[in-house]
Amino acid sequence: MHTQTPLNTPLLNVKNVSWDIGNKTILKKINLKITTGKFVGLIGPNGAGKSSLLRCLYRFNKPSNGVVEFNSTDIWQLKSDEYAKKVAVVLQETPSQFNLSVFDVIALGLTPHKSLFSSVTNTDKQKVIQAINTVGLVDHSDQSFESLSGGEKQRALIARAIVQQPQLLIMDEPTSHLDVKYQIQVMELAKSLGVTVFASFHDLNLASAMCDELVVIKNGEITHSGAPSEVLTENMLGEVFGVCAQVNNHPQISKSGNNIPHITYFYGYK
């Protein structure tokens, strides 16, 4: 969003990353590159390691082996607030029974940018208000965060990420429990920000329509990656997801003029 990175070096470079918990290996030698400006989707069946992989990228999990590089720097060499200025994360709904207003939650995006004793300046306030406008929560800003609907909460968390001014936005199934309308709305909102996005998806058709690139993970290993039309094949769906499906073209074409693969599932097969 801010600094220009040379196009040939990836923004995020995952090199040989393994992660195990106890004796169990969850991620096996993951290699992955995310280029600036792309909207990359991560798909895979339940328990494949999607969340574990994303957690390695936002420093919740420390890889047992391998490195994650951001702009060619190992992310564990950076200070925690330095990294938070570059990478923002939207997680699945986080319940909280405390009385924080929507404005307070969105203003949390300022946290990594502010030193301990500094107060909120007018510029900061403008940033927060602008983010509230962007996600369309103008009428809700002084409500309590808890009183929002699921879709509104996710939009508020995206607004928080906007205030964070990141170069990369990571999202872990941000829409998995939302109604169809809000699934589309939240994802289109993320896409409209113009920032590099790496998001895991539950809905493969939504992933197909939104992403420039898809990465498929199964049993902790990356099995496929590439443009949606290359990745979303009937073979892959059978192999990785264990479903019988037909892949056609969606009646719409994407903004860049490519076909959007559309999956139709068949039932009664095992």
Place this chain on the structure above:
Amino acid sequence: MVTNNMSTVNTRQSLALFISAAAALFSLFAALSFGAADTSLQDVLNSFLLSNDASFNTRIIFELRMPRTLLAFLAGSGLAIAGLILQTVTRNPLADPYLFGISSGASFGVVLLMALAGISAGFMLSAAALLGSLLAMSLLILIAGRQQSAQVESMLLAGVALSFLFSAFTSLLLYWSDPQAVAAILFWTLGSFARAQWATLWLPLLVITLCTFVMLSFRRQLNAMLLGDESAITLGVRVQRFRILMLVLSSLITAVLVAMCGGIGFVGLMVPHIVRFFISQGTIAGLLVTSLVGGTFMVWVDVLSRSLLKNQELPVGVITAAIGSVFFLSLLFFRKRRV
């Protein structure tokens, strides 16, 4: 439109801050006129305004009531803010300074001193209480600080376990003590501000002011914790270390207060919840209002404890628990859902 909304939020916050500050100042002043000796607000005013007034009332007000009222205020605000911080970092609405075994540690220290040395009053008692609660705090941090995952759970469970452990030792010592010591320790556990003196007031003042200042400066990190550890990490908060730091600060406040005024339960649990009914806790105003309301509440509790019964003092802990729980229950019963 947003700006309008924001200004109503800000007005509400500033209003709450103004009201609670005004109430606190008034209470500190008004509380000085209550007590065994018959004094009026006019007497209080006189003793402030007439610098050479050496009347009996003036001496009562300056040497007995003022340190006591100030200590009550400090205790209330300290416990309230410690409770708020602990509820925030553990995301547990039931967390309060006493849940973590700090006060059981203090009781243990006091009982041990009484049993071993036969001392039943004075500065040594406070010192023993302080040492006891610091011991409990260190044990807790030793256990919780090592945990990399599930830190909150181990902190809460270890706190409860430590609390029972120290209570067991205390009971054992009491079992072997004479009835007089048992009565003394009972009175001590129920809490009182009767031991307040100008000479010792600096310690709670210093500790509470410093800890509150640090907590205020970490308010963004505190808010970030409310949405979960994972979310806080993504905002650049070093969750494990931060939680231990906050635990140390709230334990210090509690330890000093327990040492000086005995066990005063329920304020740390209740006041943050009461304030949360009215304003968002996520701002400086929210934190300050919590501490002011806690202090004001305690000042009036102390007034009640001095004046409810003629020639006798009721234990503070009894009153906080009684008033507090009734008020809290009615608030729960009557509150409107915030939209």
